Amino acid sequence: MDEFMCFVLYSAQRAMTSAYRPLLDKIGLTYPQYLVLVALYENGPSLVKTLGAKLHLDYGTLTPLLKRLEANGLVARRRRADDERLVEVSLTEEGVALRRRANDMVPSLDAAMGLTDEEIEQSKALLRRLTVNITTRTDEPPGRV
Known part of the structure; x- marks a missing residue:
C-alpha cells in the first residue's frame, strides 16, 4: 500500500484532519466549516460559486455547510442586488471574532x-x-x- 501515492496522500490527509478535530471541536467547527471561514478571512465576502471553486467543493456539498454556518451565526448569505441568481457569503461579527480563536x-x-x-x-x-x-x-x- 505504501507504494501507492494515492494511499500515502489519503493517510496524510486523514492524519491532518484528525489533528485538527479536537482543536476544532473546542470552537464548534468541523474541518470543512473551518476551511470556509479561512477562505472568507483571506478573501472577504465571496460568491458561493467562488468559494466552491476555491475549496474544490460542489454546490450540493457547500450549500448545507453554509446553512449550518449561517444557523450558528458565523456567516450571512445574501442574494446580490445586481443579479439575484448570485449569492454572496460574508462573515458576521461572530465569524470575525472566531478568527482569533482559530488562529491560536x-x-x-x-x-x-x-x-x-x-x-x-x-x-x-x-x-x-x-x-x-x-x-x-x-x-x-x-x-x-
Whole structure:
C-alpha cells in the first residue's frame, strides 16, 4: 500500500484532519466549516460559486455547510442586488471574532507536523503541482497513483 501515492496522500490527509478535530471541536467547527471561514478571512465576502471553486467543493456539498454556518451565526448569505441568481457569503461579527480563536490552533498544528518551515513550503509546492497536473491531464489513463 505504501507504494501507492494515492494511499500515502489519503493517510496524510486523514492524519491532518484528525489533528485538527479536537482543536476544532473546542470552537464548534468541523474541518470543512473551518476551511470556509479561512477562505472568507483571506478573501472577504465571496460568491458561493467562488468559494466552491476555491475549496474544490460542489454546490450540493457547500450549500448545507453554509446553512449550518449561517444557523450558528458565523456567516450571512445574501442574494446580490445586481443579479439575484448570485449569492454572496460574508462573515458576521461572530465569524470575525472566531478568527482569533482559530488562529491560536495553527502553531500547535505546525509543531505536530514535525517539519521545518522549508519542508512545509516544499511539501505544499509539490502538492499544488500534483493537483494541477492531475486536474489538467486527462489524455492518459492514470498509472500507479
